[in-house]
Amino acid sequence: MKKKVLIIGSGGREHALAWKLSQSSQIGKLFVAPGNGGTRHIAENIGIDAINIDELVLFTKSNEIDLTVVGPDDPLARGIVDAFQAQGLRIFGPTRTAAEIEWSKAFAKNLMSEAGIPTAAFEIFNEYDKALAHVRTRGAPIVVKASGLALGKGVYVCNTLAQAETALAEIMLDHVHKDAGKEVVIEEFLDGQEISIHAFCDGKTHVLLPPAQDHKPIHDNDTGKNTGGMGTIAPVSWVSAHALQDIDEHIVRPTLHALAQRERQFSGLLYPGLKMTTSGPKVVEFNARFGDPETQSYMRLLKTDLLDILEACVDGTLAKLTIEWHSGFAACIVIASGGYPDKYKKGLSLRGITDAEHVPGVVVFHAGTTFDGELKTSGGRVLGVTAIGNTLHDALDRAYEAVELIEFEGKQYRKDIGAKAL
Ligand SMILES: Nc1ncnc2c1ncn2[C@@H]1O[C@H](COP(=O)(O)OP(=O)(O)O)[C@@H](O)[C@H]1O
Ligand SMILES: [Mg+2]
Incomplete structure (x- = not known):
């Protein structure tokens, strides 16, 4: 029997998850609530907001959805996983109390200090x-x-x-x-390069994804205001296998252990943001869901069927699964609206996405786009232009070639994504 999957959210992360799931031979039908102008091509967009938990439960029941995947932080903090589980519905993500590691920085800091996890x-x-x-x-x-x-x-x-x-x-x-x-x-204040660590977790065991690097400030050379993230690369080659093992041993494992000891077993995706300081990796914050735009790069590199991974996390069978990645590199360049992260215009016409996707290795994920007879901008971060390549250099060249083919009034993007890692 083919499966029905519902993805909750409307950003580039959700388009990337939907894109990867749509390649699974096990999927019969994909829904995204509420989705965006890109997800409509590979899934059915449902007009229910990501925080409307009651409506999402009703939709899931009446449409016999096999698995729901939560993208953003807000529904997790509002207890969407607890609400679904109470109805016997399968959902990927942590419970409200496990997700507190993201929705309360005070909780996360106290947990880290009690468990001896390195942080500021x-x-x-x-x-x-x-x-x-x-x-x-x-x-x-x-x-x-x-x-x-x-x-x-x-x-x-x-x-x-x-x-x-x-x-x-x-x-x-x-x-x-x-x-x-x-x-x-x-x-x-912690000095050092920032990296993103992601771990699939099933409440008992966990598996690390390759390290990724986001670029938070709006302008080149990490200047200007912080944003949701302006671009990512994965893997980050200067983070050695040994360093990753060290991060696992001193940060990810003890965090999951400390949560479990407090009856907050973590299932879903745990994403610590780290600063690589001269005295070792230190936690900047924890997120209880996939990173955006890290996911856009990750989904381009993942070889294993994403549905198998998500189901293993929900069912507690992650230890039995081997997760495989393509060799090479992925890059994601975010194209944002002029003025973002402050005030920006919406409803602007977009051109050139099809041409951009003709560049070898390129896939364009939508974030702040909507379709009302014509594709238009609807948010601050508009598109995530991704490319894969044998080297990071190739991936970045292809992504930037594609970025230049896309036009809308006031578009802005960073010209230096991945430059620190070249
Ligand atoms: N202690 C710190 N030292 C230096 N920079 C920091 C520190 N804490 C946060 N930052 C910077 O601010 C950004 C946002 O902080 P974070 O705690 O991740 O909050 P959020 O993602 O919830 O907005 C980080 O990605 C990092 O660049
Ligand atoms: Mg952060």
Whole structure:
């Protein structure tokens, strides 16, 4: 019997997951809720929002969906996995309490400090006066974080004391991140290159994906405001097999163990963001789902049927599965709307995607696009242009050749994705 799978979310990550699943001979029908202008070609887009858990449960039951896959963080924090499991429905992702490692930075920091997992030194505050006194004692550089989910905008890397004071006022006095800023984590600034580690987890065992690297700031040379991510490469060749093993032993394994000890067995995808400092890898944060845009690069390299992996995570049979990857490299260049991550226009016409996909090795994943008789922009990050190649250089050349064939008013992208790894 062919299977029906529902993917929840509307970004480039979800298009990439749908693209990979659509190649599985086991799939009968794919649905994406709500999906985007790209997912409509390979799946049926369902007009239900990713956080509308009651509607998603009803849809899953009435359409006899075999497996649901959660893309974004928000539904996990709202307990979508618990709601599905309570109805006997199969779903890929962690429960609400396991996902707390992402939706509360304060929880994650306390867990790491109890379990001896390397991370930036920190203090947690819920009173403005005490937080202010602390940053004044510490001085800059310093990092101020709203503890909760803040659409990727709750972290302030402050080079001056004045910036840190402004950050605290925004979070704790002006409440710009609402309840996500009720608690604030103030931490030591970590220097070093950033990498993304991903692990498939089934509640008992886990398997690491190759290391990836995202590029968070909007402009070249890591300048300007932080974004959701402007481009990725995978694998990162300077991260040796030995270094990866070390990360597994000192970070991933003890984290999963600490969660299990607290009755929060983690199933789904655990994604620690790390800084590779001169005193070793340190955790910047944990995510409880696939990275976006890491997933866009990963899906281009994955050889094994993704459905087999996701089902093994849900069923607790990961130990029996061998996960295989293509050799070579993948790159993803994000094309964003002009003005992003601040205000930007929507509803702009897009041209050139078909031409871009004629470049050898290139696949274009959609993120902020919509179709209303014509393909239009609808978000800040619009497309993820991916390419594979035998070398990182080849992958990047192909991806950039394709990027230049795509046009819409005000398009912006970083010209230096992967440059640090070449
Ligand atoms: N302690 C730190 N030192 C240096 N940079 C940091 C530190 N914490 C976070 N950052 C930077 O800020 C970005 C966002 O922080 P993160 O904790 O990952 O928050 P989120 O992804 O939830 O917005 C990181 O990708 C990293 O570049
Ligand atoms: Mg992050």
